[in-house]
Amino acid sequence: MGAFGESVAGLPSMLRKLSVQNRSPAELRRLAAERREQASSQTGKIKRLLLEEARLLDFQAESRIWIAERRSVSYELAAFFAKVSSRMELAPADERSLLTGAMPPRHAQKGELLIEQEEETSSLVILCSGMARAVRTLLDGRQQIVAVFVAGDTLNATDLPFRQARNSISALTPAICLSIPLRHLDTLLTGHPAIARALWLDAAAQSAIQQEWMVGLGRHQAQARLAHFICEVSCRLQFSGSSADDSFEFPLTQRELGDTLGLSPVHVNRTLQLLRGQGLIELSHQKLTIRNKSGLYELAEFDPRYLGGSRFADRGAT
Amino acid sequence: MGAFGESVAGLPSMLRKLSVQNRSPAELRRLAAERREQASSQTGKIKRLLLEEARLLDFQAESRIWIAERRSVSYELAAFFAKVSSRMELAPADERSLLTGAMPPRHAQKGELLIEQEEETSSLVILCSGMARAVRTLLDGRQQIVAVFVAGDTLNATDLPFRQARNSISALTPAICLSIPLRHLDTLLTGHPAIARALWLDAAAQSAIQQEWMVGLGRHQAQARLAHFICEVSCRLQFSGSSADDSFEFPLTQRELGDTLGLSPVHVNRTLQLLRGQGLIELSHQKLTIRNKSGLYELAEFDPRYLGGSRFADRGAT
DNA sequence: CGGCCGTTTGAGCCACATCAACCGGGGTGG
DNA sequence: CCACCCCGGTTGATGTGGCTCAAACGGCCG
Numbered sequence: 263m264g265a266f267g268e269s270v271a272g273l274p275s276m277l278r279k280l281s282v283q284n285r286s287p288a289e290l291r292r293l294a295a296e297r298r299e300q301a302s303s304q305t306g307k308i309k310r311l312l313l314e315e316a317r318l319l320d321f322q323a324e325s326r327i328w329i330a331e332r333r334s335v336s337y338e339l340a341a342f343f344a345k346v347s348s349r350m351e352l353a354p355a356d357e358r359s360l361l362t363g364a365m366p367p368r369h370a371q372k373g374e375l376l377i378e379q380e381e382e383t384s385s386l387v388i389l390c391s392g393m394a395r396a397v398r399t400l401l402d403g404r405q406q407i408v409a410v411f412v413a414g415d416t417l418n419a420t421d422l423p424f425r426q427a428r429n430s431i432s433a434l435t436p437a438i439c440l441s442i443p444l445r446h447l448d449t450l451l452t453g454h455p456a457i458a459r460a461l462w463l464d465a466a467a468q469s470a471i472q473q474e475w476m477v478g479l480g481r482h483q484a485q486a487r488l489a490h491f492i493c494e495v496s497c498r499l500q501f502s503g504s505s506a507d508d509s510f511e512f513p514l515t516q517r518e519l520g521d522t523l524g525l526s527p528v529h530v531n532r533t534l535q536l537l538r539g540q541g542l543i544e545l546s547h548q549k550l551t552i553r554n555k556s557g558l559y560e561l562a563e564f565d566p567r568y569l570g571g572s573r574f575a576d577r578g579a580t
Numbered sequence: 581m582g583a584f585g586e587s588v589a590g591l592p593s594m595l596r597k598l599s600v601q602n603r604s605p606a607e608l609r610r611l612a613a614e615r616r617e618q619a620s621s622q623t624g625k626i627k628r629l630l631l632e633e634a635r636l637l638d639f640q641a642e643s644r645i646w647i648a649e650r651r652s653v654s655y656e657l658a659a660f661f662a663k664v665s666s667r668m669e670l671a672p673a674d675e676r677s678l679l680t681g682a683m684p685p686r687h688a689q690k691g692e693l694l695i696e697q698e699e700e701t702s703s704l705v706i707l708c709s710g711m712a713r714a715v716r717t718l719l720d721g722r723q724q725i726v727a728v729f730v731a732g733d734t735l736n737a738t739d740l741p742f743r744q745a746r747n748s749i750s751a752l753t754p755a756i757c758l759s760i761p762l763r764h765l766d767t768l769l770t771g772h773p774a775i776a777r778a779l780w781l782d783a784a785a786q787s788a789i790q791q792e793w794m795v796g797l798g799r800h801q802a803q804a805r806l807a808h809f810i811c812e813v814s815c816r817l818q819f820s821g822s823s824a825d826d827s828f829e830f831p832l833t834q835r836e837l838g839d840t841l842g843l844s845p846v847h848v849n850r851t852l853q854l855l856r857g858q859g860l861i862e863l864s865h866q867k868l869t870i871r872n873k874s875g876l877y878e879l880a881e882f883d884p885r886y887l888g889g890s891r892f893a894d895r896g897a898t
Numbered sequence: 899c900g901g902c903c904g905t906t907t908g909a910g911c912c913a914c915a916t917c918a919a920c921c922g923g924g925g926t927g928g
Numbered sequence: 929c930c931a932c933c934c935c936g937g938t939t940g941a942t943g944t945g946g947c948t949c950a951a952a953c954g955g956c957c958g
Contacts, residue, residue, distance in 0.1 A: 899958105900957105904953105904954090906952080908950085909949085911948080916942085918939100920940105922938105923934105923937105925934085925935105926931100
């Protein structure tokens with residue numbers, strides 16, 4: 263399934279034929295565009311193959327960029343640092359130290375499992391690109407999504423102290439993440455108090471978001487819950503730099519939305535229609551557009567301050 | 581209202597007449613017992629006065645013990661240290677340093693506000709004794725309790741990095757808490773990495789509990805939710821040393837239970853009756869007894885491992 | 899073409915909310 | 929000392945938001 267994210271050697275033979283290794287990211291992207299071009303005039307199996315090839319080429323290009331940038335300061339962790347330093351300063355020296363011990367970035371496909379429930383935690387995992395979700399499965403098979411992650415979030419800052427993952431985390435989109443082994447982290451913590459603070463901060467931010475979800479789950483009904491979640495994801499994507507305006511990729515299916523909001527998939531559907539009908543949002547094919555932001559905020563009783571994006575919010579205090 | 585908790589000088593004149601200052605905690609407790617004795621043979625206003633006096637005497641005795649012990653290592657923070665060190669070691673030197681900068685302990689009455697929503701956070705607050713709850717109030721006046729604290733918990737480890745309290749925290753029982761000013765904490769964090777880790781750990785533990793609540797709110801129905809909450813409180817009280825067996829003071833009203841579990845007070849009542857009827861628990865006059873622990877655990881799908889009490893749980897690994 | 903997954907729509911039902919009334923205890927005022 | 933009230937708990941009647949079951953539709957993939 264997800265073998266080609268591991269390393270260049272693991273790529274499907276189809277790609278190898280193009281001698282991907284010797285090409286620059288820009289070239290790869292150009293090739294991908296070509297493939298798509300060709301695909302548009304084809305049908306059936308050939309079209310599918312071309313599109314798949316284009317997708318893989320794009321993916322490889324993205325990987326190349328990450329790998330290339332790895333030699334410079336801390337490109338991969340940029341999102342993480344941006345988030346942390348929007349609230350507290352992390353000196354360049356700290357950043358470099360954190361990066362030194364990181365393992366090679368991992369590329370995961372959509373749906374791929376990043377962390378398995380019950381598995382022992384051996385490293386801190388930071389999501390550098392894409393989105394992910396943490397899900398808890400009950401005995402009867404029902405599920406509850408307890409967290410959604412965007413670029414810059416740590417996936418397991420809240421599990422790490424317990425040395426065990428309490429729920430499974432899988433990718434909602436193609437994702438890139440970086441692992442920092444516990445051994446390395448331990449030595450870092452003693453020498454770099456700012457890093458310990460950053461982890462504390464991250465866990466605290468996670469907790470703030472969870473409290474907001476609890477309020478929704480406990481006291482709001484479907485419309486407000488859904489609206490609030492959309493507002494939150496929108497803001498977090500903007501804060502992390504993954505999205506610039508109020509239209510963005512929204513990779514959750516209605517079933518997953520239901521598992522997030524404590525609703526059944528059918529009711530999510532009906533509730534979405536309500537929001538659409540009120541002209542608040544548009545959503546189709548994983549693409550979400552907020553049509554009436556203030557209306558949506560009001561319906562959700564949404565106040566983005568809890569996301570701590572002080573740098574972005576109106577009030578620039580602190 | 582809550583003036584007499586501040587200092588000895590702030591006590592009501594009634595108590596001053598007894599020259600409380602010169603008496604030992606044991607004497608004070610004896611006096612309190614005498615008052616109660618006398619009260620039992622009285623009625624009306626006199627009885628009430630005597631009981632109130634007894635209560636204040638007991639309270640003062642308790643305060644005395646805390647104040648007296650303050651000179652020794654870290655008695656007040658014992659619960660906090662116990663919790664932290666059940667998972668990681670905190671050297672005595674760290675403990676002493678943490679204590680050095682603490683302000684005098686604050687004694688709060690039942691119901692008293694410890695932290696106010698929106699207020700700026702100026703210190704880390706640790707609950708040394710008693711219970712407390714964090715509540716979020718919605719625009720329409722409905723409330724959701726987003727956290728319950730027992731002795732040893734930090735009240736605002738998850739708000740501190742944001743410099744602002746996101747919800748109000750008030751005492752569920754008479755409580756004692758200790759504040760460590762941010763100024764002091766900041767210097768500590770650079771010199772004592774273990775303290776930074778402890779804070780991280782505490783925020784992570786908080787997050788683990790919240791995830792559990794989210795699963796309950798989203799996917800369990802009333803009985804399981806209620807049962808789970810009871811199991812959790814029971815375990816946390818035991819881990820913190822506040823309770824030894826499966827019978828303990830349970831200070832939440834049914835309204836508060838509803839605000840915790842996302843239910844209406846009436847439904848909480850009916851659900852309690854169900855649990856009582858199945859012989860799982862007893863509850864009256866703020867006193868809760870677990871009659872059938874395994875049955876309750878099963879109904880709640882409760883697995884105490886998420887509370888991280890590795891020292892107490894069956895599996896003593898790590 | 900057929901199967902699968904996500905979405906959509908309809909019909910009936912249930913868990914829980916809401917409204918309302920009553921009870922018991924402790925505190926308060928006359 | 930009593931009347932009153934407020935609050936927390938209890939119980940019943942009725943309404944409803946959201947679940948469940950079921951079926952149809954469309955896009956994507958084999």
